[in-house]
Amino acid sequence: MNRATLVRKSLFRKKVRAILLILSIAIAFFIFGALGAFYKAFNSGVEVAAADRLVTVNKINFTVTMPLAYQARVAQVEGVRNVSHASWFGGYYQEPQNFVQTFAVDPETYLIAYDELTLPPEQREAFLTDRTCLAAGRALANQYGWSLGDRIPLLSNIWQQQDGSSAWDFTICAIFDADDDAVPTNYAIFHYDYFNETLAFNRDQLGWLIVSTTDPALNAEVSQAIDALFANSPAETETTTEAAFTQAFLEQIGNIGLILTSVIGAAFATILMIVGTTMVLAVDERTKEIAVMKTLGFTAPSIFAMTLGEVFLLSLLGGLIGLGLAWTLVSLAAESLAGFIPGLGISLDIALIALALMVGLALLTGLLPAMRAMNVQISTALGKL
């Protein structure tokens, strides 16, 4: 037996209580790990947004389209280097649950705007010239096992062709990578023209403009100039930086950051109170034993350390179990969600924050009981020796 045994045995003196405490801590850390991983994956778009890229959307809402002619007009604005556009296709492959993020784009300008995307020269050429080409990102191609030359029909849950069909046929003629792992490649792009010509309704409309400026310092000026151009027209615009656009896109899904912080905060506030009070009670109910230990010669600092150690053990056990569960769930989900949310995983920084939380939790809930334990008076606690 050693002091560690002592700490462990006193934590598990009431097994059910210890297990419930560990479970409640594990749940909080599970929530933290799982939600944190999703949040991080969602936000990776914001982190990789280029500084000189602006996005122009319809002022009403980014899901409302605007005239195709806007592209040419924005290209005239001073300080604009390149203008591309994209439209949301909302595709799926074979089954509706096989969601494929697909955009109808203006190929040439799109590859200029997103110069972080890399593809071999002959594939680039094929993509630019072949109207029915689908350029798939590496992550997406891997997910469905697509390779060059495959004929892929994609169905849209938004659009319809003139013949009433909602299926478009494509050939994979290019598979693109990115020069940075953080840049998602979980989507596909194809010719806007091919899409526009076959549409049953809403032709000659685009989803949003991707504007590259000649200098990030001009961003504010250019944004204002673009929006001024279409002021008082039926389709007014709102131009923001790509980072802000991605953020706004996320906020459309819900203010994820706030929700996550609230949920995690509530979970931690709850366990803070539960663990805190339980530990105080646990120490109070064994003041006599602590007094005996002191009588035997255990000093106040060593009683303090052992009590705090007990709360650390509790916090680490619960925290690591919770994080382990989150890791398991996220790893399982990452596979099936690879196309939708790339880069889903418990990253090192999430794990480190979790570890810091475990330490913080242990300190916050452990200091009070440890002080109470340390200050137990032998003669009062034992009454009779």
Next chain:
Amino acid sequence: MTEDLRQDTLYQLDHVSKSYTRGKERVDIFTDLTMQIGRGEFIAIMGPSGSGKTTILNLLGGIDRPSAGEIAFKGQRIDNLGQGKLATWRAHNVGFIFQFYNLMPTLTAIENVELPLLLLKMSGKERRRRAETALDIVGIADRAGHKPRQLSGGQQQRVAIARAIVADPAVLMCDEPTGDLDRESANSVLETLQLLNTELGKTIVMVTHDPAAASFAKKELHLDKGRFVEREALA
């Protein structure tokens, strides 16, 4: 006072006072108590409830400090040691035996006995070996793996005695060690204490209400109104 620091003096108390303040009122338990306790003594302290028996054990055992006066143990003063030093001094020099055994409920008998050894420098193996020996001495080695609640009162008190002697202290402080036991168990615990005194030379200070228990001691002290009255044991 030098003549009192003879080789066979374990404790030397000089003009020791102890008082408690209860609200505004000051209660004197002892005033100006001077006495010695020799090595190898087995003293029974008797006296009415509230007379200060536990208080004197606490002073001798280094749990409490006197309000005035000096207490020396083996010629070294202990009344002026700080809390931390006093704790370490207790771990090395005193064994405690309580009326209600006060074993750790989560630990087995042998782990309870090992507990005080965590405060001394020795290997885990050595701790285990010493604890086994101590359990052997008090005749309860066969229950080493039992938790306190699986043991009778008498058996628990034996484990507590093993815990008290395992660090090989010079003196044992016993506060009504048989107060919770039936006659038979009490006698066998007292015989064990007697054995520790005669065979291992442990100095024992035992508080008791029971004259039969006191008769196992070599000397009886009666405490009344802050004064000790000595009476050589008849047994």
